[in-house]
Amino acid sequence: MDAVQDEAAGKRARGLDRAFEILDFLRQKRQALKPNEIAAQIGAPRSSVYELVNLLLQNGILEFTGGEGRVYLGRKLYFLGAAYENHFDFTRECEAALEQLADETRETAQFCMLDGNRYTVVRMREGARPFRISTDVGQSVPIPWTASGRLLVAHLSDQEILNFIPPQDFRLPNGEWLEPQTFIAEVRQAEREGLFTFNSIVDSFTHCFAVPVRGEEGHAAATLCLVTPRDDGIANRDRYLDCLKKAAAGLDHAPSRPKRT
Incomplete structure (x- = not known):
């Protein structure tokens, strides 16, 4: 039986x-x-x-x-998603942080998380530039293609990272192969510095900034990001990172914090 x-x-x-x-x-x-x-x-x-x-x-x-x-x-x-958002404060707080970032920098600001073993943009606020940079909210992207991905897997061991990311996801959009050990070295760099920036792998005209939003366990439960024109991003690197770090500090522990009643 x-x-x-x-x-x-x-x-x-x-x-x-x-x-x-x-x-x-x-x-x-x-x-x-x-x-x-x-x-x-x-x-x-x-x-x-x-x-x-x-x-x-x-x-x-x-x-x-x-x-x-x-x-x-x-x-x-x-309706299920609305019920989930109603239970947590972080959605409202996240929207406020993104609006502030977009206003301060005039760049596209994003709040990103893992969706299984893929990266996804959960919320986005477009910048005020005439030429706007945007992406599809909710679309899954291979972790190695993103600046945020380096931070979101930093709490895993090297072997756990290799087990977690599908091997084919190290094939970049342009067809080049990203060596897993190179990716892991960048993960450890991001972990030490508490940030990661690079020229976008997906878009040759943009530069990406990411800083962690830490959950209760202390590792990156999410990230705050800026996606900028390449030259402007490099020229304003320090100021943009200061804005991101300040906004992220206000969101730490928010992804797992239930709404106050």
Whole structure:
């Protein structure tokens, strides 16, 4: 009897994992897809995907959109996200910090975190420049491509970092290979200095600044970043870093701090 119950529990757990995989896949694709397209692209059995999609549709987690049976993330996810934000003060505090950074520097300010083993921009405030630099909020990016990534994995050992980051993520957007040991050396540099800056790997015209926002355990639970035109970023390096450090100090422990009642 116990073996049967364990097998049933295992199937439910695998189904839950697959459901989250479907949701993450749609979030990354940013478009409505048919269930058979989802199944083919995530390498899952069509029958399992159809069954899970129907269950998610019934619960409002997915919705039909775009015709021809296509599905996308449902509005219930918005309400779940709103409930999460309502429980924590850090969203309001983060917005205020980003607004202050953008006003002080006129540059694009971002609040970034890890999403599994990928990096994502959680909040962003565009700068006041006529030429604006922006990115898609919520889009997952390989950790080695980002300045923030060096800080967000700094609490891990060298081997834990190699185990955590998928090997293919060391392939940069231009096709070049970033040696994992070079990346680890940069992680340790970021850990010592409490910051990381570099010319963007993703965009050849920008310079990126990142400082940690520390959680209760003392390591970087998130980062505050500035994304600037390359020449201006280098010319204003010290001032920009001072602004970032001041803003980050006000947010330390905020990502894990529940809202005061």
